[in-house]
Structures are given as C-alpha cells and as structure tokens.
Amino acid sequence: MAQVLIRNLNKKFEEVHAVKDVNLEIRDKEFVVLVGPSGCGKTTTLRMVAGLESITSGQVLIGDTVVNALPPMDRDIAMVFQNYALYPHMSVYDNMAFGLKMRKFKREEIDRRVKDAAEILGIQSHLKRKPRQLSGGQRQRVALGRAIVRHPQVFLFDEPLSNLDAKLRVQMRVELKKIHDRLGTTAIYVTHDQVEAMTLGDRVVVMKDGVVQQVGEPLELYNSPANRFVAGFIGSPAMNFATVRLHEADGSLWAQGDGVKIEVPAAIAARLRRYAGEEVAMGVRPEDLRVATDQDGAGLSVEAIVEVVEKLGSEILLDVQVGRSTMVAAVEPTVPAKRHDRLRLALNPERLHFFDRASEAAI
Amino acid sequence: MAVPYALTERPSYAGAPRRGPVTRLLEDQRWLAAVLLAPTIVLLGLFIAYPFVKGVELSVTDATVGVAGHFVGLRNFAALMGDSIFRIAVANTFLYTAVTTVFKLALGLWLALLLNRHFKGKALTRAFVLLPFIIPTVLSTFAWKWMFDPTFSVINWTLFRLGLIHARINWLGDPGLAMVSVIIVNIWRGVPFYAISLLAGLQTINPELQEAAAIDGARPWQRFRYVTWPLLLPVTMVVVLFSIIQTFADFQLVYVLTGGGPANATQLFATYAYQIGVGTGLLSQGAAVSLAMFPVLLVVVIVQLLYIRRVEIH
The missing domain is CATH 2.40.50.140 (Nucleic acid-binding proteins)
Structure with a gap:
C-alpha cells in the first residue's frame, strides 16, 4: 500500500505539451479518477506513473521513492488496459500467473494467488480457456485478475470499461468498487466518462488541455465547480x-x-x-x-x-x-x-x- | 380518395431488359462456379500440372534431345542411386538449404525487430531493405561474382588493406569457399523476404502486450521469448517453409556464380538436373533428378498445410 505523489509533472511530445505542471497527492488506499475529454493528458499522466512514458520534467513518487528512472517492472504497480492486453496465446491461468512467474514466485504461491483472484472475479471455471474464447466482460475480469494477483502497491486503470457495452459497464463499475473496498489498494483510474468518475472516485481530478482544472470529491465538483469547464463537464445532461x-x-x-x-x-x-x-x-x-x-x-x-x-x-x-x-x-x-x-x-x-x-x- | 398504389398493380421496372439465355445460365450456381473457376484451372493446368506430368513421363523413358525414347520404368532413378555426383548434389542441397535458412531466419528476424521500432526515415529504410529481393537475381549475382573474382575482388582488396589477409582468397575457386560464397549470396538475397514478412507479422502484434509484459516484470529478452516469439510463430512457420521450398530448388544463383563447380562442390539438385538434362541433352535423366526433389518438397508442403490448418482451427 502506498501513496502516490506527482510533482510539477510535464510531458512534451515533439509538438504537443501534453501534460502541464500537474501536481497531485494520491493518498494511501485512495481511489482517484482522472477524467477529461480525449487529449486532455489524463492517459499520458497515468502512463508516466506506470513508467511507459518518459517524464519530461517533474517527479513521480510511489511510496517514498522517486520512480522517474525506474522501469515499469520495478515500480510495483499493476495496470489494466483499455483493450485488456491479454496474451492471446496463453490460457487465462497463464495470463494471470505470468507476472508472478516473471518475478520467480514459487509454484504453490502462484497457484494460490491465481485461484484466489479467480474466485474474487468469478472466473474459476474459465482458467483453462484462451482469451478469445471469452466475452468482453470476462476478458476484462481476467485483465483485472492479472493485476490483482500481483498484490501491487498501486493499481493503474486506463479506461478499462470503455470497450464494454453499457449494461456490462455499469455492472463492472460496481464490481470494481467492491474489489477496491475489499483490497484497499491505492488506485488511479483514467476515464472520459464523467459518470464513471463520479461513481468510482473517492476523489476526482478533472483535466483539460494537460492542465488540472479541479481536484475534489465527486459532490464537491458537482456542487461547486471551480470553473465553467468543470461545471459543463460534470453532470448529465450538462449544465x-x-x-x-x-x-x-x-x-x-x-x-x-x-x-x-x-x-x-x-x-x-x-x-x-x-x-x-x-x-x-x-x-x-x-x-x-x-x-x-x-x-x-x-x-x-x-x-x-x-x-x-x-x-x-x-x-x-x-x-x-x-x-x-x-x-x-x-x-x-x-x-x-x-x-x-x-x-x-x-x-x-x-x-x-x-x-x-x-x-x-x-x- | 386514391387507391393505394401497391394494391392496384405490381411495380414494373420500365426499361429493364429481358434476361437472355447466358444470364439465365449464369444464375445457376453450378454453372457460375464453373465459369469463375475456369481461368484458374486453365492457368494451373497449363503451367503447373502439364509440365509436371510431362516431367514424370520423361523420367520413365530414355528420351534424349531429339529422340522420343521408350518406356524404361524406374531405370533412370536406379541409375541415380549409383551416381556419386548426384549424392554430392543431394548432400550439398541439404547443407545449402539448412545453413542459409538458419541465417536468413536469424538475420531477418533481427532486422524485422529493428525495423519495427520508431525512427526517422523508417519508411525509406524499409523500402531499401527490399532491394536485394527486387533486383533480378542474375544481375545481383553477377555483381557478387565480380566481388568474388580472384583478381578484382573488392572483398579481398578491403581485407588486404585492413591488414587482415596477406594473400588472395580464391573465393569461388576453392571448393569449401565456393560453397561459403554461394551461401553468403543466398543469405543476402533471402534476408529481405524474411525481414519484410516477419515485420508484417510483428505489426499485427498489439504493442500493448509489450507494455503489459513490461509491467508484469518481463525483461526485454523475456518479452521476446514469452510474448513476441509465440505470437510471431505462425507467420515464421509459413515464411520458413516457403523459403525452404525456394532454396531447395534454387538454380539461378549457383548457375551464375559457380555453375555447380569447382568439381561439383556447389552442385545442387536443380543445377545438376539442368546440367544433365539440358547441358548433356539426357532429358529423361535430368527429369529424374528434378523429380527426386519432389518427395522432400512434398513433405515440406504437407507440414506447412497441416500447420496452417492447425493455426486456423485454433
């Protein structure tokens, strides 16, 4: 378990200044949602925390460690991708076990953790299947399972529900919330869907054009938006x-x-x-x-x-x-x-x- | 009130032509299928089946150029068994195919992995990589022949100037080196095919998988070993098997570079078949040499088809 500190974080691509001076303090066990329209820098911010994107300037701290120079594997994070990113040639079991195998866990320990996670997610009966034999919702569960088995310090979610149909999305949203309540792992969650942001987040960070517009609890954003953008973005139908x-x-x-x-x-x-x-x-x-x-x-x-x-x-x-x-x-x-x-x-x-x-x- | 149009009459398409007998015939699926298949059947029959049957026919006669010949059964094949040059050609062909395939795969894969990265001038580099593949083999092989020339060899000159050698290397004159030279040129010509095909395969692999594996704790080599390689394997299999077929029956390159010499040191199936069949005019024996390749290639094709089928089922 750990807090995540983001200090004056900047990301410049060749022509785009994608993330501008972002400062965030994500507390231990907190579920923080980054939300904003596409191109607002939320995913880039998440990827910098994950170590998948280099940091132009500023610092990312996980726990008390500055992780700027650490490769993703040494940051003790787990990430769930929008397109699941399951290994298509591996069974569900192996998909979930892969990270543990790479970290040289004992076979019994891997087995125990994979089965525990499968039970939490209700996919025990699918462990031998390949990802393509699963529905979208089941695949997303496997992707979640792959993150859970690692017992990481921080979960990173990159629009994990946006490929699911509306009904399933609502159902998975509730399950995600339950899983977080149960595991209590610090989580950073990126979405463009303000309803997801409001329902999942302990606190919500609204971003636009690489700049943080407002950070606050869902109702705080709803009741007292800091600016016209937040006011228009949060709430449906819009203000x-x-x-x-x-x-x-x-x-x-x-x-x-x-x-x-x-x-x-x-x-x-x-x-x-x-x-x-x-x-x-x-x-x-x-x-x-x-x-x-x-x-x-x-x-x-x-x-x-x-x-x-x-x-x-x-x-x-x-x-x-x-x-x-x-x-x-x-x-x-x-x-x-x-x-x-x-x-x-x-x-x-x-x-x-x-x-x-x-x-x-x-x- | 007007009566609804649909109740009064069926819609008629004014000006629509009456359908002729040909149209009616083609509306029958069986006829249409036959018509659509015909061009392919004619082409395959004319250029593949007919020469093949003719080759089999020749191989069981004693025909020579200008003489029709009589049926002699498997005598030509029996004669090959006792032919020491044939045995050399067989051994050479297997060696040539095995060595070049290993190197082409390794270098092609390495090149494909490099080209799959983002860098400036990517498109241009990819186009240039294809050059050895698109230049006519005879032309590029002639260039190599000059580079291997005992007197004018640019390779010797470079090695000499670098102080690595003190005497001329007779690339194509020494039996061992001749094989090495032929193999080098084949690798040079074959790598682009591997590189571009494998690059195409690599690009179908979702880059997020690499990121997921990196987060899962896999180091670069492990990411290749456990993620990239298994996902690339179907493409690799097809490329390798195609390449084996091509290399096994290779002719132009050896013919231009060494003509199978010196002293049959680079003699392959195809060059030997040509030498006997066309060079000496013993058409039937040449056909028999060619056909001796057939069982090997058949096995390769069967393996390939079975593999593709297995991949498709999964």
Whole structure:
C-alpha cells in the first residue's frame, strides 16, 4: 500500500505539451479518477506513473521513492488496459500467473494467488480457456485478475470499461468498487466518462488541455465547480449556460440577458457585486429548473418555449428555447408539456453558478 | 380518395431488359462456379500440372534431345542411386538449404525487430531493405561474382588493406569457399523476404502486450521469448517453409556464380538436373533428378498445410 505523489509533472511530445505542471497527492488506499475529454493528458499522466512514458520534467513518487528512472517492472504497480492486453496465446491461468512467474514466485504461491483472484472475479471455471474464447466482460475480469494477483502497491486503470457495452459497464463499475473496498489498494483510474468518475472516485481530478482544472470529491465538483469547464463537464445532461449582465436596481442585484431577467439571491449577491455592470456567464443545471407555479416570483424564473420532449420514465428532459439560446430542464415525469408549449421555468436560487467571462473561473 | 398504389398493380421496372439465355445460365450456381473457376484451372493446368506430368513421363523413358525414347520404368532413378555426383548434389542441397535458412531466419528476424521500432526515415529504410529481393537475381549475382573474382575482388582488396589477409582468397575457386560464397549470396538475397514478412507479422502484434509484459516484470529478452516469439510463430512457420521450398530448388544463383563447380562442390539438385538434362541433352535423366526433389518438397508442403490448418482451427 502506498501513496502516490506527482510533482510539477510535464510531458512534451515533439509538438504537443501534453501534460502541464500537474501536481497531485494520491493518498494511501485512495481511489482517484482522472477524467477529461480525449487529449486532455489524463492517459499520458497515468502512463508516466506506470513508467511507459518518459517524464519530461517533474517527479513521480510511489511510496517514498522517486520512480522517474525506474522501469515499469520495478515500480510495483499493476495496470489494466483499455483493450485488456491479454496474451492471446496463453490460457487465462497463464495470463494471470505470468507476472508472478516473471518475478520467480514459487509454484504453490502462484497457484494460490491465481485461484484466489479467480474466485474474487468469478472466473474459476474459465482458467483453462484462451482469451478469445471469452466475452468482453470476462476478458476484462481476467485483465483485472492479472493485476490483482500481483498484490501491487498501486493499481493503474486506463479506461478499462470503455470497450464494454453499457449494461456490462455499469455492472463492472460496481464490481470494481467492491474489489477496491475489499483490497484497499491505492488506485488511479483514467476515464472520459464523467459518470464513471463520479461513481468510482473517492476523489476526482478533472483535466483539460494537460492542465488540472479541479481536484475534489465527486459532490464537491458537482456542487461547486471551480470553473465553467468543470461545471459543463460534470453532470448529465450538462449544465445550461447563459450570458447575463449584472446590474443593481431597487437595492438588489439583477442578472439580465437574452430572455432572462433574474434577481440574484442575496446570499450570493455579495460576492457578485464587484461584477456589477459587467457580463458574466450564469450556469444552472437541468435538475435545478422546474415548471413554475403561481407562488414563484417573476424574479426567479424564465420564459421558455418547448422544442423537444424527451421522456426518460423517471424524468422528462425538456429542450427549451429561452430567448435565442437553448436550455435543458429535467422535470417531473408527470409534467404534461408538449412541443411548442410556452411555459415558465423556475430556477433554484441556491444552485445558481456564475463564471467570469474572461477567465471562466467560478465567482 | 386514391387507391393505394401497391394494391392496384405490381411495380414494373420500365426499361429493364429481358434476361437472355447466358444470364439465365449464369444464375445457376453450378454453372457460375464453373465459369469463375475456369481461368484458374486453365492457368494451373497449363503451367503447373502439364509440365509436371510431362516431367514424370520423361523420367520413365530414355528420351534424349531429339529422340522420343521408350518406356524404361524406374531405370533412370536406379541409375541415380549409383551416381556419386548426384549424392554430392543431394548432400550439398541439404547443407545449402539448412545453413542459409538458419541465417536468413536469424538475420531477418533481427532486422524485422529493428525495423519495427520508431525512427526517422523508417519508411525509406524499409523500402531499401527490399532491394536485394527486387533486383533480378542474375544481375545481383553477377555483381557478387565480380566481388568474388580472384583478381578484382573488392572483398579481398578491403581485407588486404585492413591488414587482415596477406594473400588472395580464391573465393569461388576453392571448393569449401565456393560453397561459403554461394551461401553468403543466398543469405543476402533471402534476408529481405524474411525481414519484410516477419515485420508484417510483428505489426499485427498489439504493442500493448509489450507494455503489459513490461509491467508484469518481463525483461526485454523475456518479452521476446514469452510474448513476441509465440505470437510471431505462425507467420515464421509459413515464411520458413516457403523459403525452404525456394532454396531447395534454387538454380539461378549457383548457375551464375559457380555453375555447380569447382568439381561439383556447389552442385545442387536443380543445377545438376539442368546440367544433365539440358547441358548433356539426357532429358529423361535430368527429369529424374528434378523429380527426386519432389518427395522432400512434398513433405515440406504437407507440414506447412497441416500447420496452417492447425493455426486456423485454433
């Protein structure tokens, strides 16, 4: 068991600066997820921790050891690859045993560990098969098993579930979580899927263009995103944004934009005051919009025209037009909205987000 | 209200031509299969089956150039048993094939592994590696012949200038060295085929496997031994067997370089068959020498087919 420290990590390929000054502290037994769109540097960061990619500058420490110059085999890590990377000519058993054989473990010990891992993963009956005789989910289990038997200090996962179909992915996600709870091995997990990130991570690291945008617990990212990118990336459907101009009138702060005129709640008005007279981006999540009733004041709702009604069963997603821009509202499944309906949507005043137009940082 | 179109009439494709008798015939799968197979059957029959049958026919007669000959049974083959030059040719062919195959495989694999890495000018280098393979053998062998020439040998000159030798080496005149020379040229010509074929094989191996093995603790040699080699084996088998067939029946290279000499030191199956059959005009005996190769090549082909089949089943 070990912590992983990443200090001022940089990776430059010939023309691309893929990872820029990344600093992370991954605690012992923690499950940390790196998430971001493709090309954000998350996989490169993971590969530098693994030792599969050279480090341009900065340091990676596993436990208390600087591992920059160590080859992968001496870092005491195990990695699960996106395409499983199982040895096609070896049986499931040999795939799992290979790392132990290379490390000259005794035969009985190898046998014990492989069988233990196979039991945890429910693949005892497949040990003699070749990888091509297995389904995608089974292959992924074998890849996991190959990592587990090693009892490494750190697990590294590189988008391990992205080749599975949606249903299996959800199931494997739960199993991964259980396995981590059981083994307690420090884990770094890379994905582009924010749902995976939110459900698996003790903490989530959001990256974009090689730069860490925010590090925090899932709900922290969801409730108080550090900038507009994180706000838009975390949560599905994505947060709605509108450009509004802040101005003071009648002793309160108003946010006014195309089709929007909202009285900013007093609680957050204080820190927004210095932007009075300026344009800012206002964000509101689909689930923080609902169909307004008579009790809702005009200052906290917007006029909307329904364009598309998506009935998901548990909720309805309304794609609506507000002014000239579009928004998505997640409303109760009983709302009888139809296309072209004109309705008022009330905003949850506690859950409005504001972002600086230039820096995109949260205000 | 209009009656729906589909209820009133079947759609007719105006202007579609009526199908002629040929079209109707070809719509029968049996006829179509026969028509599609015909070109291949004609080509194989004309250029492979016919010469082969003709060769077998010749080998059991006493035909010579200009004389049709009579059936003599297996007398030609019996005569070969007592022919000391034939025995030398057989031994030479096996030696030649065995030595060159081992070296071609080792060097070709090494080259393929190097070419499989990322470096600048990769595409150009790969193209250049093929050169010995694409230059007509007779041309390149003539160049080698000059390099081995007792008087003008550039190899001797270089070795002499480097102070490694003090007298001329008679590359093609000495029986032992002649075989070595022939083997060297065959290796030179054959390595590109191995290198490019094995490179193609290497590129089908997922590079993530190397990374997984590295993380699993396998050192470079172990990664080759336990991951790359087993996965490359099917391609290697096919390449080696093809190459054995080619080398076993090699003719041009030896013919140009030594003509089988000196004193039959480099005589192979094919050159001996040519020498007897065409050189001395004993067509039937030449055919018998050629056909004596057949059992060996047949075994190689059977091994190859069985192996390919086993790989396909798995």
